[in-house]
Amino acid sequence: MSDTLKAGVIGLGGISAQHISNYRKAEGVELAAGADIDKAAADATAAKYGFKGFDDWRKMLDEVEPDVVSICTPPFLHREMAVECLRRGIHVMCEKPIASTMEDAEAMAAAAGEHDAQLMVAYCHRWHPTIKKVKQLLDADVLGKPLFYRCAFAGWVEFADNHRASKMQAGGGALMDNGSHATDIYQFLMGKVSNVSCRAGTLLQSMETDDVAVMIFEGENGCFGEVLVGYSLPGDHTEFKIVGEKGVIKIEDYFSGPVLFQPKGTGEWLAHEVTPGDRFEGEFGNFLAAVRGEAELLSTAETALHVHKVIAAAYADAQAKGQSVE
Ligand SMILES: NC(=O)c1ccc[n+]([C@@H]2O[C@H](COP(=O)([O-])OP(=O)(O)OC[C@H]3O[C@@H](n4cnc5c(N)ncnc54)[C@H](O)[C@@H]3O)[C@@H](O)[C@H]2O)c1
Incomplete structure (x- = not known):
């Protein structure tokens, strides 16, 4: 070479x-x-x-x-x-x-x-400036034991004529496409997922694959996670929050930050500015x-394989449809 x-x-x-x-x-x-x-x-x-x-x-x-x-x-x-x-x-x-x-x-x-x-x-969000800042805060152990993780990656994108509408070409819809990004972010920040529950469906767009999905994770670290993804929401719907024993981290502006941290019992949000950068x-x-x-x-292929296993388990759970209510 x-x-x-x-x-x-x-x-x-x-x-x-x-x-x-x-x-x-x-x-x-x-x-x-x-x-x-x-x-x-x-x-x-x-x-x-x-x-x-x-x-x-x-x-x-x-x-x-x-x-x-x-x-x-x-x-x-x-x-x-x-x-x-x-x-x-x-x-x-x-x-x-x-x-x-x-x-x-x-x-x-x-x-x-x-x-x-x-x-x-x-999985480019590993290099996204706000996610990098959250990772720094978690590595500095500002949260203590993480308890609850919430991320929404959803909005409106018309995908009926796209490969994402074909199960054969994409392997799934919003859950596979954006859900895999969101799962990789969880893995990057919190570690591996040990089990997942899910609902995924085609609620609005005319497509073979799912356009709205919700996953609930239990992480190997014991933290519960909720991830919402979709193509058919009326507008951008991005949310990010982690709650731990020592406080709460949240992002209100996913693209520019800052990352906000509220230490337990203070009621005040401290702003951690984000170094501007481009994830790609x-x-x-x-x-x-x-x-x-x-x-x-x-x-790596290994981290991506873990994401794929989580998404496959999520689709299997979505098909099983949980406990019905009489
Ligand atoms: N990292 C991200 O944020 C991000 C964003 C968008 C897409 N993606 C991923 O990138 C991939 C492509 O998505 P896209 O939105 O660019 O799709 P796209 O449909 O816009 O582009 C795919 C291209 O592949 C070409 N193609 C199809 N079969 C081919 C073949 N046999 N040989 C050569 N070219 C062929 C098509 O003609 C088309 O130009 C998907 O895996 C998607 O999930 C990632």
């Missing part, structure tokens, strides 16, 4: 813009190629950014021989692409969720262990440093 990393992006839709811009601004990286099954999209994006466009991702790997590849396609394609890249020794930044099925997720985690290449699963920049910085052997990945 030369000093300059040659990068390629597979799937040139919505989220690829973040991958393209972060490779373009990273030092020591040449964004060499992009591939999309939609040839017109591949040609247009390639022309716009001056890289080589392909309508066949394997051809891109053969001809360009990238050192790092981003996978930005719908989840049902992640396994085939990631395993092939890893087999070739190419480092992979794969978009979340890790895959659309448990079998695929496990195969990807296994491949990451077998080959001499990194696999990051892009942090994520790419960590990925590229890990590729160069200068850092450990913060979001």
Whole structure:
């Protein structure tokens, strides 16, 4: 591997813009190629950014021989692409969720262990400035024993014509898409989930997958968590709060902060200012440093596999529908 990393992006839709811009601004990286099954999209994006466009991702790997590849396609394609890249020794930044099925997720985690290449699963909120500040406060033990965790990641997005509306392509709807982000944030801050209850349904939009879901967690640390996600709420509905034995942490402005902390018995909110930053920049910085052997990945196939297990258990519980009330 030369000093300059040659990068390629597979799937040139919505989220690829973040991958393209972060490779373009990273030092020591040449964004060499992009591939999309939609040839017109591949040609247009390639022309716009001056890289080589392909309508066949394997051809891109053969001809360009990238050192790092981003996978930005719908989840049902992640396994085939990631395993092939890893087999070739190419480092992979794969978009979340890790895959659309448990079998695929496990195969990807296994491949990451077998080959001499990194696999990051892009749970970008680990680098979100307000979440980083909450993590600092928790690491400083301001809360003591955590008791109750609440997070809502919901709003209105029309997804009827999107891959997220297809169970085969996405593996699930709002619960899989945003619920996996929210579960990963819980894991990052609080540790693993030991059990989960859930309701998930298609309440408003005309789609095969769920557009509203609620999960209740019990963490390995004993903390209870409640996570609400959805595409069909009338407007943005973001909430974040952790209650512990020594006080309460909350975020009112998820994007800019501050993170608020109320020590027990004071009734006063202390504002902890947040260092401005971009979560994608942090994520790419960590990925590229890990590729160069200068850092450990913060979001791995293993952490992503735990998220996938939580979401799969949540869907199973949602189907069982709990205890009925006569
Ligand atoms: N980290 C985040 O916050 C975030 C945000 C949005 C999306 N995502 C994830 O990124 C992935 C893609 O989502 P999106 O919103 O960009 O979807 P999208 O539909 O906008 O883009 C997907 C692209 O993949 C292309 N594609 C499909 N099959 C292909 C193939 N065989 N070869 C090459 N290209 C192919 C499509 O033509 C399309 O351009 C999903 O896993 C999604 O969950 C993550």
